[in-house]
Amino acid sequence: MIWRDEHGKSLADHERPSVAVDVALLTLPPGGDELGVVLHERTGGHEAGRRALPGTFLHVDRRETLRDAALRALRDKVGVTGREPRQLRVFDAPDRDPRGRVLSVAHVDVVPFALLAGSAAEVVGLGSLPPLPYDHDDVVAAAVAHVRDVYRAGPDPLGLAGEEFTLLELQTVHQAVLGTPLQKDTFRRHVLPGLADTGRTREGTVGKPARTFRRR
Structure with missing residues (x-):
């Protein structure tokens, strides 16, 4: 046919x-x-x-x-x-x-x-x-x-920050992807519900060691 x-x-x-x-x-x-x-x-x-x-x-x-x-x-x-x-x-x-x-x-x-x-x-x-x-x-x-x-929509959904990261590292990735600066406190309130604290810290270039997180 x-x-x-x-x-x-x-x-x-x-x-x-x-x-x-x-x-x-x-x-x-x-x-x-x-x-x-x-x-x-x-x-x-x-x-x-x-x-x-x-x-x-x-x-x-x-x-x-x-x-x-x-x-x-x-x-x-x-x-x-x-x-x-x-x-x-x-x-x-x-x-x-x-x-x-x-x-x-x-x-x-x-x-x-x-x-x-x-x-x-x-x-x-x-x-x-x-x-x-x-x-x-x-x-x-x-x-x-x-x-x-x-x-x-959420914290680093495509994994550009790696498996474990500080909040500053995460914000840096999001700013690069979005092409715009982000206000620190507003950004952290937005992403923290989607993150789990690893209980570890990472030495920074300035200040005290920073806590590291992973995506839930």
Whole structure:
């Protein structure tokens, strides 16, 4: 049986756009005061020599899923494995790719900086990003907005501060993610219900040792 739509056309009669995935992989370099974005330099083909988000076309003929394509892009383009990026949104502007009609299913993930050691990832701060090809600037903006919404909900939900941290270290991470200074007392009242005191302290650069906490 051949499926036909209300106009009598079969599936083969409809033009098929290409489907791609692009991954906005965000991190926070040690001592950094802003989020960083993982980029790679495109080699060969279209936009060669420009830095871009890791991405790839979906291998429909291999019955590849969007998830698997995103994982392949991270592995092949920047040498990052063991992640689980989540779908962010579809970017479908008709002119987003000059090569033809390409839909991009953008993904987002946040990775602790230490886990990028040994990879080919190049981390560029948000304030230093070069103009990116296609609509990767828009993908980054959407990814950052998503991550900031997540961080407004509770203490370091994506683990950028590590397993154990002081309140000052936690506030520093949140300020870097949100891109804005935070009032100390207000911040602590907001996050303390979601934290557990470890019973340990950590020597600081000034003053007395600070208590350390972990997420509940």
